[in-house]
Amino acid sequence: MPIPAPNLYPPFNIIRLSHVELGVTDLAKSRAFYVDTLGLQVTDESDEAIYLRAMEERGHHCLVLRKSADAAARDLGFKVFDEENLDKAAHFFKGKGLPVDWVERPYQSRTFRTRDPHGIPLEFYAKMDRLPPIHQKYALYKGVKPLRIDHFNCFSPDVDASVAFYNELGFRVTEYTEDEATGRLWAAWTHRKGGVHDIAFTNGKGPRLHHTAFWVPTPLNIIDLLDLMATTGWVSNIERGPGRHGISNAFFLYIRDPDGHRIEIYCSDYQTVDPDLEPIRWDLKDPQRQTLWGAPAPKSWFEEGSLFEGTEVQAPSLAAQPIVAP
Known part of the structure; x- marks a missing residue:
């Protein structure tokens, strides 16, 4: 099957990938790995979840570690251009007969969950809380x-x-x-x-x-x-x-x-x-x-x-x- 021609005018505008949520069985061990060893920065944490960002990122998080009985991947997150494109995205997925569930997500504006035709869980939003830049705070660079x-x-x-x-x-x-x-x-x-x-x-x-x-x-x-x-x-x-x-x-x-x-x-x-x-x-x-x-x-x-x-x-x-x- 040939590679499809580039679709330069899609029905809505995805800017980039944004974040992923992973189910983890031991938050303390996961924190030791992702924070103490790799060097990701904690932006919020509780007994149930840890939110992390990398050094150049202004959005609140790129990785969410959520305490879970089973280790599993959850939503793959993508940022769209604006709220109008978010509504266009929801319309597109509904038109394909795929689920569109509007959900509350901490630190994000309106967000919906869906799945691609094979079942990959996807999450779309237009705005995430911004944090002060840290890319020149070199004392924070670890791992x-x-x-x-x-x-x-x-x-x-x-x-x-x-x-x-x-x-x-x-x-x-x-x-x-x-x-x-x-x-x-x-x-x-x-x-x-x-x-x-x-x-x-x-x-x-x-x-x-x-x-x-x-x-x-x-x-x-x-x-x-x-x-x-x-x-x-x-x-x-x-x-x-x-x-x-x-x-x-x-x-x-x-x-x-x-x-x-x-x-x-x-x-x-x-x-x-x-x-x-x-x-x-x-x-x-x-x-x-x-x-x-x-x-x-x-x-x-x-x-x-x-x-x-x-x-x-x-x-x-x-x-x-x-x-x-x-």
């Missing part, structure tokens, strides 16, 4: 010095269908992996904000959240985090990397939080703001697509992901498998 949330990657049982739906929302494909035998998509990277991706889709049992990524200043920050994790009891939470992806050109590290939610630490991708930018194609059998250099990805990286709360997982319709880098 890997996370600057901002960068993207989500989700397992999809049908990547072609996921790309087609998000194309309707105005997400443009920057890079993709194609199975030559079938002509179908095995993975695709799509964006709104002008980077390589706001949300990507990888073939697999899904929908499940593969990872949430945070942008950091330099590869040296990733090396510093590895030293820190190796000497503070987190060495077994290092899953993959460091290395460099072929796709996106990113310098990366994958780690797992205390509940197994996967986090990518990420830098060095490129700008994609031109509306006529042609997507880059990768063959599924090219081992450098996932690892330009570095150790091969472990089996867990291909098979494990966070369940979305209340969503049924389906087997993938494409059986093809990539070549793992030697």
